[in-house]
Amino acid sequence: MxxxxxxxxxxxxxxxxxxxxxxxxxxxxxxxxxxxxxxISCQPRKTCGKIRSCQEARWYMNNCSWGGRLDGDSDGAPCERLCGSNN
Incomplete structure (x- = not known):
């Protein structure tokens, strides 16, 4: 838009x-x-497969109560497919 x-x-x-x-x-x-x-809204909850960019994934991780679940390996990077890994 x-x-x-x-x-x-x-x-x-x-x-x-x-x-x-x-x-x-x-x-x-x-x-x-x-x-x-x-x-962008925290509702409905999204999974990494539904998120289109690393910027969007970081927004969800930092702003939504469920955002921490996007960081499956707890390395500080959400949705490794989009954002890479911090390891």
Whole structure:
């Protein structure tokens, strides 16, 4: 999902509350920003097979009560298939 936002007095004005936000300023028009919004929620519970990126896995591990289960070998890295291993 992409949304265009404007900056007022140097503050990014979001149209909706979000959990994860990536912002990139347009080189052609510095007042226009490309925004990627990821709606991430702890419900429903996810498994590593349903998670698409390491960043998403880390978000679940750090923010959800069940997130520690994503680190099967307790090395601090969730979903080793996506994030690799810390060993």
């Amino acid at each position: 992409q949304r265009l936002l404007k900056v007022a007095a140097g503050v990014l004005l979001a149209l909706t509350p979000v959990s994860a936000l990536a912002v990139e300023q347009s080189p052609a028009n510095p007042e226009v920003y490309r925004v990627e919004v990821a709606q």
